[in-house]
Amino acid sequence: MSNSFVKNLDRVIEDVEKARIKNSEHHIVDIVAISKYSTTNDIKELFDAGQQSFGENKIQDLKLKSKELKELPIRWHFVGKLQKNKINNLIEIKPALFHSLDSLSLAYDLNKKLFEKNKTINCLLQINSSYEQSKSGVNPQEAVAIYKDIEKNCPNIKLKGIMCMAPNSDDENIVKKSFKISKEIYDKLEDATILSMGMSGDFQTAISCGSNMIRIGSKLFSKVGQN
Numbered sequence: 634m635s636n637s638f639v640k641n642l643d644r645v646i647e648d649v650e651k652a653r654i655k656n657s658e659h660h661i662v663d664i665v666a667i668s669k670y671s672t673t674n675d676i677k678e679l680f681d682a683g684q685q686s687f688g689e690n691k692i693q694d695l696k697l698k699s700k701e702l703k704e705l706p707i708r709w710h711f712v713g714k715l716q717k718n719k720i721n722n723l724i725e726i727k728p729a730l731f732h733s734l735d736s737l738s739l740a741y742d743l744n745k746k747l748f749e750k751n752k753t754i755n756c757l758l759q760i761n762s763s764y765e766q767s768k769s770g771v772n773p774q775e776a777v778a779i780y781k782d783i784e785k786n787c788p789n790i791k792l793k794g795i796m797c798m799a800p801n802s803d804d805e806n807i808v809k810k811s812f813k814i815s816k817e818i819y820d821k822l823e824d825a826t827i828l829s830m831g832m833s834g835d836f837q838t839a840i841s842c843g844s845n846m847i848r849i850g851s852k853l854f855s856k857v858g859q860n
């Protein structure tokens with residue numbers, strides 16, 4: 634039986650390929666499949682087709698799904714808002730990457746708990762480059778200083794780069810503007826290697842602005858014909 638999610642994956646890979654080549658042949662883009670609206674069977678289907686990184690936005694879902702699929706060598710990502718009372722759960726699950734470290738105060742609390750447990754976690758600093766109140770993340774103007782503060786004072790947090798979400802807008806120029814703000818910050822961070830930006834509706838734009846990690850949910854997990 635030919636399979637809809639696999640077709641979606643093929644199409645996303647093709648689109649990513651075109652977008653990244655426009656940027657540079659050497660520009661590699663990682664795809665994280667955001668499985669928040671999907672079952673473990675759906676995840677398994679995409680994993681069998683070659684997709685290895687999956688992301689969730691709720692700690693409880695990350696815990697359940699990663700447990701249910703623990704036989705598979707999936708690289709799990711956490712992309713959602715982390716409440717401070719869930720820090721221990723995150724540490725316990727130890728995802729491959731925590732994208733949404735969104736304040737200095739969360740970083741200090743997370744580092745303290747990691748230190749006590751003698752553990753580390755790979756993180757991205759989330760930047761609110763859309764300047765929308767509803768979105769999390771540090772202010773772009775303070776981002777470089779906060780990043781350096783975390784690098785200096787939180788040795789158990791392994792910062793790998795930054796993450797951002799586009800503003801809610803159909804205007805590509807507005808979206809581009811916010812992606813460019815993130816790229817400028819990323820370029821100022823010498824040790825950063827990951828720029829996580831772009832979702833189903835804007836990943837080509839994000840890649841044209843330098844993104845090297847995209848987080849794709851609906852484009853991968855909707856039934857064929859829905860997008």
Ligand SMILES: *Cc1c(COP(=O)(O)O)cnc(C)c1O
Nearest residue numbers: 667690712832833848849850851
């Ligand atoms: C849901 C989600 C995505 C994926 O969104 P789609 O538009 O479905 O691709 C990406 N990043 C975060 C943080 C999300 O919560």
